[in-house]
Amino acid sequence: MDVEVPGSPSLPRRMALVVALVLLSPICAEYLIGYDQIIGRPLELLAGLLILAPLYGAVAVLIREAARRTGRGWATIVLLSAAFGLVQAGLIDQSLFNPDFVDEPSWDRDRLPTHIPVLGLSAKYLLGFVAGHVIWSFGAPIAVVEACAPRHAGRPWLGRTGITTMLVLYALGAAIIFREHTRDFMASPAQLGVTAAIAVLLGIAAFVLPRPSAPVSGRVPSPWLVGCGAVLLWGTGQLAPASWTGVALAALALVVAAGCLIRYSGRRGWSHRHVLAAGGAALVVNAALAFVVKPLGETSYPAKYAVNSVLLLGVVLLLTRIDHHLRRFEGTVAPSWRS
Numbered sequence: 001m002d003v004e005v006p007g008s009p010s011l012p013r014r015m016a017l018v019v020a021l022v023l024l025s026p027i028c029a030e031y032l033i034g035y036d037q038i039i040g041r042p043l044e045l046l047a048g049l050l051i052l053a054p055l056y057g058a059v060a061v062l063i064r065e066a067a068r069r070t071g072r073g074w075a076t077i078v079l080l081s082a083a084f085g086l087v088q089a090g091l092i093d094q095s096l097f098n099p100d101f102v103d104e105p106s107w108d109r110d111r112l113p114t115h116i117p118v119l120g121l122s123a124k125y126l127l128g129f130v131a132g133h134v135i136w137s138f139g140a141p142i143a144v145v146e147a148c149a150p151r152h153a154g155r156p157w158l159g160r161t162g163i164t165t166m167l168v169l170y171a172l173g174a175a176i177i178f179r180e181h182t183r184d185f186m187a188s189p190a191q192l193g194v195t196a197a198i199a200v201l202l203g204i205a206a207f208v209l210p211r212p213s214a215p216v217s218g219r220v221p222s223p224w225l226v227g228c229g230a231v232l233l234w235g236t237g238q239l240a241p242a243s244w245t246g247v248a249l250a251a252l253a254l255v256v257a258a259g260c261l262i263r264y265s266g267r268r269g270w271s272h273r274h275v276l277a278a279g280g281a282a283l284v285v286n287a288a289l290a291f292v293v294k295p296l297g298e299t300s301y302p303a304k305y306a307v308n309s310v311l312l313l314g315v316v317l318l319l320t321r322i323d324h325h326l327r328r329f330e331g332t333v334a335p336s337w338r339s
Helices: 011-031 042-069 074-092 105-114 123-147 160-181 189-208 223-239 244-265 272-292 301-327
Strands: none
Touching: 011 042, 011 123, 011 272, 042 074, 042 123, 042 160, 042 301, 074 123, 074 160, 074 189, 074 244, 105 123, 105 244, 123 244, 123 272, 123 301, 223 244, 223 272, 244 272, 272 301
């Protein structure tokens, strides 16, 4: 039975936050960028959440709970997200290794220029899949939903019953996806073993890192500047070409983004509005890029653009509403973004 701890949000409020994260995570991971042919089929999008919400949303909740229950910050969230990203792409759907994962010319067009035969994977896809999970599947949704409850962003939201439920949902979702994608392909034992080992090491590292320290003095850029910089860096990573130069450019953008967040998030002026700006920028980037993304397979383009427009408008309205809410708490609540 879930028990409220003193100072925690009420049970209905916690459940609302959990549900929001469970739904926002798969929407950010799969729907905003609009790469799948079902982007033009709204009813199929809604039905898809029955599988994608457990696969992505339950993990986002578990990652957040693990970090907040142990008094840790965003370094732990990022490392756990990378671990789960490897599990998802390397062990569950095995898109990292399957050369025929998508029956479209674009799959090989993006995969082959940076293919590493000895590893049986593409460097572009390795970086894109793992970074994509860290940023869009888990990190940005957590940042946005936590910004909805700034006073409770650093507190657990679930008890043992809730955590068990999330674990069961994730196991069911992962089993369905694994069964679907391994009917005709299975990665080699070496690929599976190395992927699992690296994921475990990332998980261990997430809890070996020291807990967040007290903030220090120093200048912090405005939330708007953080948001604009994040849009530029996240967009660079998404638009980098399928080449070794593109991989290097995308990696550089991610390193610069991480360096800036580490540098400024430990300073006293860093607020939940900064967290929202960095996380919300990721949502804006993919929702905007969706208009120029050609979906895999056949789709109705009028319906696709209609869905793209609804998602982009929804992102803008959501972020604007949360930012307005945060202004009321500015300077009264300690931020949760710590490196």
